[in-house]
């Protein structure tokens with residue numbers, strides 16, 4: 001079996017089990033791409049936030065320096081019993097002004113960050129949805145892919161936090177630069193002492209972040225299971241079955257076991273982290289007080305003034321907390337940068353269905369029809385053939401019914417016809433040319449498929465019908481005609497808000513429909529497009545006998561001249577088709593008209609008699 005694109009190890013893949021500092025630094029290379037994304041989200045806000053932060057980063061040094069001047073001035077005045085003159089008041093006013101300015105800058109930065117964060121989160125969510133839309137059906141059916149998409153999706157909030165973290169990181173580093181320059185003028189050794197005090201704490205943080213990351217990542221599949229049980233246990237869609245089968249005890253037990261396992265795993269790590277964190281923080285305080293002692297001794301010796309003492313002690317204290325912040329934040333920034341790998345990797349996943357370089361236009365009308373040439377198909381990760389050795393032609397205008405037991409491969413066949421998958425072996429031709437040569441968008445526009453597991457959109461009736469051809473969502477005439485054709489118009493007339501009625505129970509004023517009513521609504525989608533091929537996969541299973549009869553009468557009239565494939569277990573429906581294709585274990589065992597197959601006395605005749613007997 002060939003390896004799928006997303007199973008291969010991408011170049012920038014970082015293995016989760018052991019994350020070294022090198023890995024973390026390597027992950028930082030995702031940041032330029034990330035910042036580009038931020039820039040694309042909103043240029044002006046990005047620029048504004050950067051400028052304000054630059055300004056803000058110079059303020060601590062300025063305040064400390066003005067503070068030193070004030071204290072020196074006060075000491076001078078008190079030693080010389082001199083008159084307080086304007087200079088002191090000016091300094092105090094300056095410091096006051098700086099404090100107010102700094103506060104205003106902070107608020108402006110928080111404001112811009114939160115707005116930019118919202119926009120950024122919307123921007124990336126839209127990008128994820130847009131990319132997911134380009135991928136193939138079987139990629140969604142693969143759990144490896146699904147986990148990756150989940151991680152890319154769930155990290156939306158994480159990425160928004162990362163945004164302000166990266167910005168703050170840059171700002172704090174510039175502030176440290178300013179403070180270090182000030183400190184270096186008086187005593188460069190203090191800076192060295194500072195680093196020695198802070199680095200153990202950084203290494204500790206870094207180690208524990210690695211463990212947390214590895215743990216969280218390793219838990220992704222189980223977390224999905226946990227989310228699923230949470231949904232099963234408390235959702236309108238599951239409530240009915242959970243109640244009648246009395247499943248809540250089972251669901252709660254499973255949830256409890258899983259969530260308890262997470263709790264215990266996490267608790268161990270959190271406790272170790274807290275203990276080591278306390279120890280490292282003590283080392284930091286030791287460093288600070290050592291420096292403090294050095295400065296005090298030098299002040300007593302008269303080598304620095306009292307003002308300088310406060311300046312140095314203040315600078316040192318601020319630098320320590322900034323440096324600790326920067327180093328701690330480094331681990332979360334690199335953490336975020338590693339999660340970004342998941343995000344960017346998701347965008348590296350390419351659809352497997354290859355588009356033709358020079359796509360052909362869909363033929364109008366179809367000349368010779370769709371021809372299956374020894375087509376076989378295996379689902380991803382499956383060793384079994386779902387379809388094999390399929391050879392037949394669906395002629396233009398022909399109505400073909402597919403018959404076969406559960407799992408015989410009927411739905412798979414129509415998915416191949418609609419090019420939701422490409423055959424594993426053999427070819428499907430349209431008018432003698434491989435289906436792969438045709439423009440995929442045109443192919444989709446010219447084929448209408450209603451699957452047995454169609455979606456019940458929690459939207460209005462009109463929107464539910466318009467889903468069949470969303471470009472016509474405002475074409476009320478078309479929507480109403482489609483509803484008439486599928487018999488959904490009676491329902492529309494009955495609903496209080498008619499076509500604007502919200503369906504389903506999820507949103508306010510929603511009305512729940514019966515199974516058959518939903519099916520009529522879904523069927524209306526088929527009539528929204530003037531397609532050349534229509535596929536109905538068990539479209540009438542939930543309809544009552546009269547409705548089914550009428551639906552098919554109309555279907556035959558409305559699709560006159562068009563090709564159609566019907567899947568049904570009801571022979572009253574099946575017999576209306578021009579030809580019937582009988583599948584068994586993915587292979588064709590019979591093909592012919594109702595009369596021909598009855599005469600043949602094979603599987604079709606046997607199944608037909610079986611059903612007919614039930615009605616006698």
Ligand SMILES: Nc1ncnc2c1ncn2[C@@H]1O[C@H](COP(=O)(O)OP(=O)(O)OP(=O)(O)O)[C@@H](O)[C@H]1O
Nearest residue numbers: 141379382386404405406407408409410411412413
């Ligand atoms: N997404 C999938 N991934 C893997 N295997 C699948 C998938 N869908 C179907 N199969 C398998 O392929 C085989 C054919 O399934 P298919 O849905 O085509 O049958 P069907 O004839 O439409 O059945 P039914 O009458 O029950 O709808 C089955 O054995 C099924 O287990």
